[in-house]
Amino acid sequence: MSTLSNPSQVLVRNIELFEQQRVLVAGFSDDNFINELYEAGASQVTAFGLDYHNHKHVTKTLKHDNAKIQFGAYFENPQQHKWQQLILYWPKAKQRALYLLANLLPHLETNAEIYFVGDNKSGVKSAAKLISDFCDKPVKVDSARHCALFRTEYTKAAPNFDKNQWLKTYQIQAADLTVNVTSLPGVFSHGELDLGTELLLENLGHLKMKRTLDFGCGCGVIGTYIGLKRPGIPLELVDIDALALESTRLTLAANGVEGKVYPSDGLSDIKGKIATIVSNPPFHTGIKTDYKVPEQFMSTAPQHLMDGGQLRIVANSFLRYEPILKQYFATTESIIENSKFKILSAKT
Missing domain, CATH: 3.40.50.150 (Vaccinia Virus protein VP39)
Structure with a gap:
């Protein structure tokens, strides 16, 4: 700018x-x-x-x-x-x-x-x-x-x-696991598990024991759940927000899960190839729906994925992500959809 x-x-x-x-x-x-x-x-x-x-x-x-x-x-x-x-x-x-x-x-x-x-x-x-x-x-x-x-x-x-006066600690039931969460003010889903993320965790499918990225990690619920579900999986968690990154570090520690946590502006700070990217990507600029941020994310994701790598995301049902995914990925699939959310998978 x-x-x-x-x-x-x-x-x-x-x-x-x-x-x-x-x-x-x-x-x-x-x-x-x-x-x-x-x-x-x-x-x-x-x-x-x-x-x-x-x-x-x-x-x-x-x-x-x-x-x-x-x-x-x-x-x-x-x-x-x-x-x-x-x-x-x-x-x-x-x-x-x-x-x-x-x-x-x-x-x-x-x-x-x-x-x-x-x-x-x-x-x-x-x-x-x-x-x-x-x-x-x-x-x-x-x-x-x-x-x-x-x-x-x-x-x-x-x-x-x-800092302890600003930390909120709580437990959530994510699919079949209990996750201890720590979050700071303004971090997405501060204090509760949002319904979209819950549906994503219930429909992650089989994750390879290869490098896995939680993009836009918020307080780290998705990445931590994956680490609990697949102990030892090479896990990385990125966000643009400093309070989200600190929340993620604390959430990982509270569950005994190891992962690399670092800032990234979109995917621009990711080095090397990823096997799986999992995300509940943001789609707002202020209060308005803005496709620029998710489209930038989805259009650049294939460059960071291994051959046959997968992007799996949750989206509000009204968001038209399917045409964007089809433009940049070899195959796309709708895994599940309810009245509010849908889980989409795309592979290189």
């Missing part, structure tokens, strides 16, 4: 606010704002994000060695700097906003300035209620591009971040 996102444009309109400041940026977009922030005179910049696509883009285009980019579930501040300013791109999920604030507020100076920016539909206007224990009432600084920018001051110290 070469142009600035709408929230970044609003920030650039007010870039003078960040001159000669040590600035912490959270939830940043896949654009050039971090470079613009540094070039406008910020004395020190660290950007912390949960989205691997955005992280890869910003890291690749970063022009300044002194600007630091972090991707992960927990913010790291090895030099124990206290930051003068925080810019938070407001996420649509309220629990994610609270999680980011819990991570970052303890690293701010007393009376540090906090700026919230976000789309008007993102819930950024609700920030006042969420931060009232630690900050003054936010004041609107600017409004443009259907976005708003608010400012407040950090007046009361927040407690040190405790």
Whole structure:
């Protein structure tokens, strides 16, 4: 993405606010704002994000060695700097906003300035209620591009971040096995087994004892179930979201299952050939059905599969994935379908 996102444009309109400041940026977009922030005179910049696509883009285009980019579930501040300013791109999920604030507020100076920016539909206007224990009432600084920018001051110290307060642990009955699950806020199917994944686990078929990938792993239920069902299977689990990856690591550990967990932007970070890819792939951009993401996934999957390799996915019944699969795979098959979901298999 070469142009600035709408929230970044609003920030650039007010870039003078960040001159000669040590600035912490959270939830940043896949654009050039971090470079613009540094070039406008910020004395020190660290950007912390949960989205691997955005992280890869910003890291690749970063022009300044002194600007630091972090991707992960927990913010790291090895030099124990206290930051003068925080810019938070407001996420649509309220629990994610609270999680980011819990991570970052303890690293701010007393009376540090906090700026919230976000789309008007993102819930950024609700920030006042969420931060009232630690900050003054936010004041609107600017409004443009259907976005708003608010400012407040950090007046009361927040407690040190405790990840255990954010973890949700529970058990699910997946087909014929019990799986212990740990998940962090905003991860798909947080707190329960969704019906689509349940149908997929009941209809995995025979899995070869070869390299198997859980794509878009969420909290790791699919991959963990496979590891329990087929002990010793070479298992890999990928996602674009840092909290999903951390949830997956914890879920695997809770069940004594071994697997390689790592971030991937689509399938672009997968090296070598896979025997089986299993997934409950995302199909939303915001609240709208968007075929671009699943089509990108399905069109590139054959490049990563061995000869005779299989892609097995679950999809909502209304989604028209069959024509896409037939375009890129040698054979396709509908395994089972009910009123809400269907299981599709495609082989190279």
